[in-house]
Amino acid sequence: MKYSNKKKQFEERMIVISKNLLTISKTNEQEKKKSYHISSNSYIEEKEKTKANSKEEEFIFTIVIGKKSITCKMQDKGEYDKWILVLRNILKYSLITDCYLLESVISKISFGEIIKGIHKESGKEVAIKVYWKEKMDKADLERIYKEIEIMRECLHPNIVRLFDVYESKKKIYLIIEYMKGGDLFTYLENREFNIIEKRANQIMYKIIKAIQYIHRLGIIHRDLKPENILMTDDTDEAEPKLSDFGFSKILKPHEKANERLGTILYASPEVIQGLPYGKESDIWSLGMVCHLLLAGYLYFDDDDNEKIMRRILEEEVQYPHFNWLSVSDSAINLVSKCLCKDPKKRITIEEILNHNWVQKAAKSETSNIISPQIIAQK
Numbered sequence: 066m067k068y069s070n071k072k073k074q075f076e077e078r079m080i081v082i083s084k085n086l087l088t089i090s091k092t093n094e095q096e097k098k099k100s101y102h103i104s105s106n107s108y109i110e111e112k113e114k115t116k117a118n119s120k121e122e123e124f125i126f127t128i129v130i131g132k133k134s135i136t137c138k139m140q141d142k143g144e145y146d147k148w149i150l151v152l153r154n155i156l157k158y159s160l161i162t163d164c165y166l167l168e169s170v171i172s173k174i175s176f177g178e179i180i181k182g183i184h185k186e187s188g189k190e191v192a193i194k195v196y197w198k199e200k201m202d203k204a205d206l207e208r209i210y211k212e213i214e215i216m217r218e219c220l221h222p223n224i225v226r227l228f229d230v231y232e233s234k235k236k237i238y239l240i241i242e243y244m245k246g247g248d249l250f251t252y253l254e255n256r257e258f259n260i261i262e263k264r265a266n267q268i269m270y271k272i273i274k275a276i277q278y279i280h281r282l283g284i285i286h287r288d289l290k291p292e293n294i295l296m297t298d299d300t301d302e303a304e305p306k307l308s309d310f311g312f313s314k315i316l317k318p319h320e321k322a323n324e325r326l327g328t329i330l331y332a333s334p335e336v337i338q339g340l341p342y343g344k345e346s347d348i349w350s351l352g353m354v355c356h357l358l359l360a361g362y363l364y365f366d367d368d369d370n371e372k373i374m375r376r377i378l379e380e381e382v383q384y385p386h387f388n389w390l391s392v393s394d395s396a397i398n399l400v401s402k403c404l405c406k407d408p409k410k411r412i413t414i415e416e417i418l419n420h421n422w423v424q425k426a427a428k429s430e431t432s433n434i435i436s437p438q439i440i441a442q443k
């Protein structure tokens with residue numbers, strides 16, 4: 066086949082792959098060989114059907130081995146397919162399109178998009194978070210790798226599962242559990258932000274369990290909001306799951322974070338002030354989500370970000386009768402403990418789980434579990 070490295074033109078070469086060793090030699094000079102060890106970080110870029118001129122077709126692939134890249138060109142499609150198959154096998158490498166159908170765009174995001182896909186073998190629906198690497202700098206990329214690392218760590222019924230990751234030269238694909246109910250904000254919008262307290266209690270309990278799980282692992286979410294909580298479906302029994310770990314961080318026991326990020330409407334006073342902060346900031350955001358579920362509005366919503374930030378720092382949350390008439394004192398008590406401006410005095414996730422409003426949901430959850438003996442008696 067014809068071969069080229071970056072500096073040279075294509076030349077006729079003999080290429081042999083034996084185990085993980087790739088050897089290139091001139092067809093008549095076996096002794097002048099170049100050998101490359103193909104490791105698990107090597108990959109291939111496939112460029113099928115590039116036209117050499119108006120008539121001839123050619124098939125090109127590049128094998129990237131560390132900093133080296135070897136580009137091979139051939140005219141015969143059958144020969145090309147054989148090479149690709151052998152290489153994919155050695156590199157334990159497959160293209161996303163080998164395994165998934167990419168169907169439609171669910172949502173645009175800052176550096177890419179969320180696509181609905183289908184796993185070809187099982188027919189299962191998945192969500193694919195696609196990042197376009199060319200739009201991102203080094204720090205953005207590191208954030209994505211952190212998001213992947215954290216999602217891989219999280220195995221919880223109320224956290225969306227990351228099934229797999231694909232990476233090509235230009236894109237990173239995260240294959241995620243598909244949540245057909247969409248996000249909690251839209252779910253509430255569909256119900257005119259008016260759900261009964263019992264339902265708010267059930268939803269909050271599941272989110273609180275997910276936060277307890279990540280906080281125990283030393284992970285802070287840092288972008289807790291209804292848009293990052295996804296619903297299994299759009300019914301009144303739908304389960305919420307925590308999603309979008311794009312801003313999450315793993316903290317050592319007494320370590321604090323200091324990056325000012327997240328979403329202002331849900332940001333804690335310490336994040337807004339630029340102070341070092343910890344898991345307590347997630348609790349503030351959780352309080353804001355709970356406020357929205359119970360009262361149907363966001364307390365610090367305002368026309369500009371400056372005003373929102375000033376109000377978060379200075380204004381105490383009030384619970385006017387008009388909006389909170391049908392809400393229990395116990396629920397209001399929990400929200401006010403989450404929205405305590407001093408992070409040191411703010412309720413912790415373990416204390417939240419022991420709070421009587423949350424215990425109510427925990428108890429009704431256990432009473433729904435029927436033991437096999439009881440089923441047998443029925």
Ligand SMILES: Nc1ncnc2c1ncn2[C@@H]1O[C@H](COP(=O)(O)OP(=O)(O)OP(=O)(O)O)[C@@H](O)[C@H]1O
Nearest residue numbers: 172174175176179192241242243244248292309311
């Ligand atoms: N697994 C999923 N199933 C269904 N819909 C999803 C899924 N993941 C994300 N979405 C939809 O896409 C939206 C954006 O996804 P996500 O929150 O992960 O991106 P993002 O990191 O917030 O994007 P940005 O970079 O713009 O902040 C979600 O609010 C939700 O509506």
Ligand SMILES: [Mg+2]
Nearest residue numbers: 288292293309
């Ligand atoms: Mg998001």
